[in-house]
Amino acid sequence: xxxxxxxxxxxxxxxxxxxxxxxxxxxxxxxxxxxxxxxxxxxxxxxxxxxxxxxxxxxxxxxxxxxxxxxxxxxxxxxxxxxxxxxxxxxxxxxxxxxxxxxxxxxxxxxxxxxxxxxxxxxxxxxxxxxxxxxxxxxxxxxxxxxxxxxxxxxxxxxxxxxxxxxxxxxxxxxxxxxxxxxxxxxxxxxxxxxxxxxxxxxxxxxxxxxxxxxxxxxxxxxxxxxxxxxxxxxxxxxxxxxxxxxxxxxxxxxxxxxxxxxxxxxxxxxxxxxxxxxxxxxxxxxxxxxxxxxxxxxxxxxxxxxxxxxxxxxxxxxxxxxxxxxxxxxxxx
Amino acid sequence: xxxxxxxxxxxxxxxxxxxxxxxxxxxxxxxxxxxxxxxxxxxxxxxxxxxxxxxxxxxxxxxxxxxxxxxxxxxxxxxxxxxxxxxxxxxxxxxxxxxxxxxxxxxxxxxxxxxxxxxxxxxxxxxxxxxxxxxxxxxxxxxxxxxxxxxxxxxxxxxxxxxxxxxxxxxxxxxxxxxxxxxxxxxxxxxxxxxxxxxxxxxxxxxxxxxxxxxxxxxxxxxxxxxxxxxxxxxxxxxxxxxxxxxxxxxxxxxxxxxxxxxxxxxxxxxxxx
Numbered sequence: 001x002x003x004x005x006x007x008x009x010x011x012x013x014x015x016x017x018x019x020x021x022x023x024x025x026x027x028x029x030x031x032x033x034x035x036x037x038x039x040x041x042x043x044x045x046x047x048x049x050x051x052x053x054x055x056x057x058x059x060x061x062x063x064x065x066x067x068x069x070x071x072x073x074x075x076x077x078x079x080x081x082x083x084x085x086x087x088x089x090x091x092x093x094x095x096x097x098x099x100x101x102x103x104x105x106x107x108x109x110x111x112x113x114x115x116x117x118x119x120x121x122x123x124x125x126x127x128x129x130x131x132x133x134x135x136x137x138x139x140x141x142x143x144x145x146x147x148x149x150x151x152x153x154x155x156x157x158x159x160x161x162x163x164x165x166x167x168x169x170x171x172x173x174x175x176x177x178x179x180x181x182x183x184x185x186x187x188x189x190x191x192x193x194x195x196x197x198x199x200x201x202x203x204x205x206x207x208x209x210x211x212x213x214x215x216x217x218x219x220x221x222x223x224x225x226x227x228x229x230x231x232x233x234x235x236x237x238x239x240x241x242x243x244x245x246x247x248x249x250x251x252x253x254x255x256x257x258x259x260x261x262x263x264x265x266x267x268x269x270x271x272x273x274x275x276x277x278x279x280x281x282x283x284x285x286x287x288x289x290x291x292x293x294x295x296x297x298x299x300x301x302x303x304x305x306x307x308x309x310x311x312x313x314x315x316x317x318x319x320x321x322x323x324x325x326x327x328x329x330x331x332x333x334x
Numbered sequence: 335x336x337x338x339x340x341x342x343x344x345x346x347x348x349x350x351x352x353x354x355x356x357x358x359x360x361x362x363x364x365x366x367x368x369x370x371x372x373x374x375x376x377x378x379x380x381x382x383x384x385x386x387x388x389x390x391x392x393x394x395x396x397x398x399x400x401x402x403x404x405x406x407x408x409x410x411x412x413x414x415x416x417x418x419x420x421x422x423x424x425x426x427x428x429x430x431x432x433x434x435x436x437x438x439x440x441x442x443x444x445x446x447x448x449x450x451x452x453x454x455x456x457x458x459x460x461x462x463x464x465x466x467x468x469x470x471x472x473x474x475x476x477x478x479x480x481x482x483x484x485x486x487x488x489x490x491x492x493x494x495x496x497x498x499x500x501x502x503x504x505x506x507x508x509x510x511x512x513x514x515x516x517x518x519x520x521x522x523x524x525x526x527x528x529x530x531x532x533x534x535x536x537x538x539x540x541x542x543x544x545x546x547x548x549x550x551x552x553x554x555x556x557x558x559x560x561x562x563x564x565x566x567x568x569x570x571x572x573x574x575x576x577x578x579x580x581x582x583x584x585x586x587x588x589x590x591x592x593x594x595x596x597x598x599x600x601x602x603x604x605x606x607x608x
Contacts, residue, residue, distance in 0.1 A: 105448060106353060115351060
């Protein structure tokens, strides 16, 4: 296998902020690599460096055999990019945008028309191509953005949070397109996401980034099983940290993480341990609201590695709204 | 299975089409083509300047021609005013506002992700601006002809007049692009019209240079638009006056070199910031 993307101690700083901190990556030809992390972890900055939009502060990055700092022109010829926000001109029609995109990649008129026909089917946007982009729905804009990234048949495709803000149906559609591009064209795909299920569903390998550092890397299966085979999730009516020593003492428990009133217990044999865990929690005198046995998720991996859950931008907005609603109702009461 | 389902699940045929550098001229024409296609969809960017120019041309001629022509023997105020009207129409005509929206919408990043030469992004817009500016001179010239203006320099003089006005428009447009790329802020670009006032009004816009006095005469003597107006007027009123035309070209080149330096520096800065 040929390495298509590699970085060596890649650093990108903005003034005093180190957004990407000595990241090392090795991504093979034909791989779907999921780059997972919460908002502000450094995912998009890494993509912008790999796509030549930002120069690295230190370290080295090579994409499709070309150094992003010394040979950015050749990198651009080999890559397609769909950035986090669909980068479109609302006043052009979809067809005009794709034609211009093709011309900028040096395609002849006949080649552009050929690609337009291919892409209108591939991203299922055919009839809408003659309409101004301002009339497109969010999902259509995403698909057109993807088509624009593919117009020149890139060797490597960067997708920066391709499904953020999409409804579940549009999200599933994008996943399907990503899979087909990878399987049918052997395209290397570097996908950043804050959705755990997206990384789990699509990626051959996942890199987890937090505070600019790559904290773990492996297949989703490897990552999930590094914390044990099973996870017991407990929600208590009180501070979970107080119950930790009793639960840790239960035979077969591999690890315990407490956060607020939640406790995540990892074990090799969850079915054998869940009973003694329930007893231990009962003996602590803290009432148990829920006790669930499940296989580990990437969120559990993230929690173990960083001590926090991944909060997606959707969740962050929801939390902010809840907080605002609560403070409003408090004000009304007072 | 519906047609859409079939399309979505059909295997993707590998394509031999591959990207290659397109060449600087090709890049410039692609960007200019896009900017020109946008003009009819964005008529609000060209209607006001042409309206203002025609309005002031007609109103100034209507209100001041008798007064000036009585006081200055042999003076043709309509011919004198036409270059002012042209500059009112073409100064500040640019796609800088559209470029700042590209920055905001992320489309500028999409352009930077292609192998396009970075210079071509600006040069393409500037080429489109010159074309639009030259086109905008036509209705003002027609109005001038209707009001009785005749070019002493003949038809070639009309062409030279349009080219000179287009070059001035290009020189001034550089400031708008510099602000657009430096700030990425549409409001800042809109306010760049403030530069328009000292350039166009602290000069011999309404009366001949000889009639100016005091501080206004001093300011007019260092305002490049004074020399541009004299060059344009010479084509209309006097014929081919090479000294006046040379001074006009030097004035446009001086403003243009400053504005182009500023806008290309802003482009480099914008690209560096990513």
